[in-house]
Amino acid sequence: MYAKELMLLNEDQSKSEVVKLLEEFDQDFHSPKVDELRETFPRYVALYTKFIFQPNIAVRGINPSLFSCRKADDLNEEKEVRRVTSLKGLHNINAYIEYPEPLYHHYLVKDIEKITSKDFIRQNLMGWNDCFIQSPKQGGMNFLESKAKSIDEKNKNSFCIDLINKSKLIANKFEYLTRPKLLIYAGRDAALQARWDDRYSLNKMKKQVKKTIWGGKAIAVKHFSYPCSKRSEEIISALNI
Numbered sequence: 682m683y684a685k686e687l688m689l690l691n692e693d694q695s696k697s698e699v700v701k702l703l704e705e706f707d708q709d710f711h712s713p714k715v716d717e718l719r720e721t722f723p724r725y726v727a728l729y730t731k732f733i734f735q736p737n738i739a740v741r742g743i744n745p746s747l748f749s750c751r752k753a754d755d756l757n758e759e760k761e762v763r764r765v766t767s768l769k770g771l772h773n774i775n776a777y778i779e780y781p782e783p784l785y786h787h788y789l790v791k792d793i794e795k796i797t798s799k800d801f802i803r804q805n806l807m808g809w810n811d812c813f814i815q816s817p818k819q820g821g822m823n824f825l826e827s828k829a830k831s832i833d834e835k836n837k838n839s840f841c842i843d844l845i846n847k848s849k850l851i852a853n854k855f856e857y858l859t860r861p862k863l864l865i866y867a868g869r870d871a872a873l874q875a876r877w878d879d880r881y882s883l884n885k886m887k888k889q890v891k892k893t894i895w896g897g898k899a900i901a902v903k904h905f906s907y908p909c910s911k912r913s914e915e916i917i918s919a920l921n922i
Contacts, residue, residue, distance in 0.1 A: 684894070692735075718832055725814045730808050869901065
């Protein structure tokens with residue numbers, strides 16, 4: 682479905698479409714066509730929160746890192762698998778709150794709780810990433826794409842890059858299926874996927890509040906993995922415009 686078609690769906694229809702998209706991605710991720718990619722990147726997470734139709738806030742990041750610790754050296758594989766598995770498909774977990782170890786989760790909750798509450802975050806904030814495939818390293822998305830291209834070149838196909846691109850397409854569709862009042866892009870790379878082009882620096886993006894075609898607003902902020910004294914002010918300013 683195209684964006685305009687997705688926007689015609691009601692809440693139940695939108696939720697059903699999200700379920701369908703998640704099931705399709707899960708099948709593609711576990712396809713033998715991308716076995717080699719999964720050897721290096723064995724996990725993915727699509728939704729960080731429960732499905733919310735027309736949430737007050739939606740946060741869109743770049744791609745998942747770890748859910749059980751802050752540094753790869755501290756990884757507990759069993760705990761990580763358990764947490765990632767809990768976030769498969771539609772679920773009722775708010776990973777930002779329930780799995781607080783990652784800095785991204787820590788600063789997101791800290792900054793948004795300043796202007797709302799933890800209960801608001803549980804009930805009124807939805808989150809996902811541009812790409813669902815987990816790559817727990819600094820610059821993880823570049824590493825993921827580089828590895829995918831290398832595998833595809835060796836095998837003379839585009840299966841791995843196609844999977845990444847399908848994830849990004851679904852991430853875009855989530856916007857039109859949920860229609861948040863405020864859409865927050867966490868970091869310049871996330872913002873580049875949808876509403877700005879590469880001529881813009883993050884500082885220039887931050888000065889612009891974009892209007893969405895469903896009547897909401899979209900902003901870019903510094904990535905939540907890093908502290909930012911102005912981020913809460915930027916979010917509350919956009920909410921109040």
